[in-house]
Amino acid sequence: MENTILLKDITKTFKNKKAVDAVSFSIKKGEVVAILGPNGAGKTTTIMMMLGLLEPTSGAVEVFGMQPKDKRVRERIGAMLQEVSVIDALSVKEIIQLFRSYYPNPMTFEELVSLTGLGEGDIKKRANKLSGGQKRRLGFALALAGDPDLLFFDEPTVGMDISSRKLFWETINKLKKRGKTIIFTTHYLQEADDVAERIILFHNGSIVEDGTPKEIKEKLTKQSVSFNAHSAVSVGDLRKIPGVSDVYEKEGRMYIISENTDDILAILFEKKLGISGIQVERGRLDDAFEQLTENKEAI
């Protein structure tokens, strides 16, 4: 399948600081990719290089097999970056129409309004009269104006209320169904877990993990069996069960950590301990993320 994006050994140095350090990856058409990592990990810098807004110090970036700055590339890209700066003197409608005019095959105005949830009242307003959330919606509409094949969103849901967030991700799902390639960053890991097919995890300018949310969680988090604690079952006894890596009691529940929760459940039933309220859980992406970035800090 055609690579939409190809990064070959990209490094970006600001003065003496390596913001991005020898990063390589490719993204295929139609992929929905979350770029995650703590503050300062190099996410925005990488996105800026993919957009052709920053030049790499070394390495090469290809988008649709061309240089990111190529006009033919620009016409197929939409981006919503952290700062939405617009022309204050124009109305929302005028700004959207202006952006539409830059592209050969723009989305219709009506579709842009409906996809981004801009209301009747909003489109008449001048840009400088918009609330933070309305500004994000306008930024979203401008990113979609050219009906692009490739979309970038840098922390898109910051400053959005819950319903705006829901609408935003619903629209992303619609765009995904249309075969668009979508790359986004977020600090809300649940969003990445829910929406992304692939997560590229950055830390200190390098990629430390690249895989599906499921793969990353399975690799980095442990499974647990928990049940309502009761006096007949002690932490010490549970620790003796083969395959148990840890046992602890928290808020009235007993947790058993193990790589093989099926075996643990079988043993618990066999012992007829009379336990209740059983749950089997896998750690969340937050846990994986925390573990990974903490470990790397120690190295």
Ligand SMILES: Nc1ncnc2c1ncn2[C@@H]1O[C@H](COP(=O)(O)OP(=O)(O)OP(=O)(O)O)[C@@H](O)[C@H]1O
């Ligand atoms: N224009 C610049 N001049 C100097 N240093 C910069 C510049 N832009 C970024 N940096 C540095 O490069 C590193 C990576 O920054 P970047 O903005 O890419 O991180 P990020 O992962 O997007 O972080 P955040 O989650 O905070 O947005 C940081 O240490 C940052 O201070």
